[in-house]
Amino acid sequence: MVFKCQEDSFLTEYTSRVVKCEPTKEPIVEYGKISKFEGYQITLENTILFPAGGGQPHDIGWLNEKEVLQVLRKGDEALHFTIDPLEVGATVQMKINWERRLDHMQQHSGQHLLSAILEKEHNLPTTSWWLGADECHIELASTDVSEATVVAVEQRCNALIREAVPVKVKFCKSDDPELDEAHTRGLPKDVMATIRIICIGDIDENMCCGTHVANLSQLQMIKLLGTEPGKKGKTNLKFVVGNRVTRLFQRMLDRERTLVGVLKNEPSKHEELVLKLQKNLKLSNKNLQNLLSELAQFEIDTIKNTEPKPKYVFMFKKEATPDFNRAICKGLEGEGLFMFLASEDADKPKEGQIIIQGPEEHCNALGQQITELLKGKGAFKNGKFQGKAGDMGSINKCKKLIEDYFNNISS
Numbered sequence: 001m002v003f004k005c006q007e008d009s010f011l012t013e014y015t016s017r018v019v020k021c022e023p024t025k026e027p028i029v030e031y032g033k034i035s036k037f038e039g040y041q042i043t044l045e046n047t048i049l050f051p052a053g054g055g056q057p058h059d060i061g062w063l064n065e066k067e068v069l070q071v072l073r074k075g076d077e078a079l080h081f082t083i084d085p086l087e088v089g090a091t092v093q094m095k096i097n098w099e100r101r102l103d104h105m106q107q108h109s110g111q112h113l114l115s116a117i118l119e120k121e122h123n124l125p126t127t128s129w130w131l132g133a134d135e136c137h138i139e140l141a142s143t144d145v146s147e148a149t150v151v152a153v154e155q156r157c158n159a160l161i162r163e164a165v166p167v168k169v170k171f172c173k174s175d176d177p178e179l180d181e182a183h184t185r186g187l188p189k190d191v192m193a194t195i196r197i198i199c200i201g202d203i204d205e206n207m208c209c210g211t212h213v214a215n216l217s218q219l220q221m222i223k224l225l226g227t228e229p230g231k232k233g234k235t236n237l238k239f240v241v242g243n244r245v246t247r248l249f250q251r252m253l254d255r256e257r258t259l260v261g262v263l264k265n266e267p268s269k270h271e272e273l274v275l276k277l278q279k280n281l282k283l284s285n286k287n288l289q290n291l292l293s294e295l296a297q298f299e300i301d302t303i304k305n306t307e308p309k310p311k312y313v314f315m316f317k318k319e320a321t322p323d324f325n326r327a328i329c330k331g332l333e334g335e336g337l338f339m340f341l342a343s344e345d346a347d348k349p350k351e352g353q354i355i356i357q358g359p360e361e362h363c364n365a366l367g368q369q370i371t372e373l374l375k376g377k378g379a380f381k382n383g384k385f386q387g388k389a390g391d392m393g394s395i396n397k398c399k400k401l402i403e404d405y406f407n408n409i410s411s
């Protein structure tokens with residue numbers, strides 16, 4: 001069956017009748033994302049809502065104000081997925097989400113044009129294509145697609161769009177001898193008796209079940225976004241057509257404006273500025289590391305020279321790095337001290353890193369209480385605890401705990 005949407009891709013409203021209405025639990029597939037569904041699948045006498053096929057996603061719309069969330073083709077029928085049922089025999093007013101459909105038509109007709117130019121003028125045949133929520137790509141049967149080819153193809157396609165080359169649909173029977181000339185790409189596996197051929201001027205003829213624009217000017221423009229390695233021996237060429245070009249440009253413009261505000265300079269200076277910032281940051285980090293290791297040595301010497309000799313070390317420096325704390329531990333090893341060292345995570349101030357180390361009797365007495373207080377994750381290994389703390393908010397309680405413990409045992 002040829003659906004109404006395939007006869008006239010520009011119909012936005014239509015009246016039909018319910019032929020069948022059955023419960024279904026088939027999931028909804030939206031640009032490759034699958035979500036659970038429980039409702040009804042409705043068959044109509046005819047439809048202007050395109051069921052997914054030929055790489056083109058399904059339409060969405062309304063049947064008497066009831067939302068159609070998915071349309072799938074099963075054999076000769078188009079199944080409309082709705083939450084609530086409709087009575088068999090009832091007349092329905094159909095409406096389509098036209099913005100979504102026009103977008104799909106622009107990407108799909110754009111793909112036909114792109115594939116035709118790549119194959120006929122650059123010997124790069126298309127093996128499959130993908131229409132995503134933001135970007136599309138075609139898969140080319142080659143690993144050798146040069147930047148120069150991409151530029152030339154984009155210019156050629158946009159020139160044909162400016163010429164408003166007509167796009168026509170031809171119907172023929174599946175045993176028609178003319179069929180040999182047309183490509184079979186995008187043809188559904190369960191081939192229908194009537195075959196549709198999409199003709200772009202005298203540039204391309206392709207069998208396809210999808211909905212297409214009436215002439216290339218309706219594509220507005222095509223923008224190729226570059227290539228990526230695909231499956232073995234293939235290359236994916238990314239592209240957007242029509243309103244997606246404007247949408248993408250707007251998003252890039254918004255990001256650029258944000259960067260102008262952050263970097264306080266014009267876009268042409270951004271790369272230079274970011275490189276300079278990265279270099280400065282690296283240098284600052286190196287200086288900080290040097291200072292921290294000097295500070296660690298100073299702390300070690302101070303503790304070693306304290307009289308009378310302390311029983312324990314409690315050190316919590318917000319800006320300390322795990323390296324700093326490890327250096328202190330190493331420097332005081334063999335001094336017989338109980339050590340507790342902590343630092344805060346720069347990006348998550350409530351969390352941090354802790355080290356507990358020292359004579360076994362003290363670790364046994366304090367270890368569990370400390371890790372419980374600070375929600376520590378990790379375990380004692382060879383008399384040493386080193387791990388994450390989930391709640392640095394209890395650090396003062398922890399300090400008090402250690403103070404009281406050592407006051408008690410010395411009195």
Ligand SMILES: [Zn+2]
Pocket residue numbers: 054108112185186207208209210
């Ligand atoms: Zn197609």
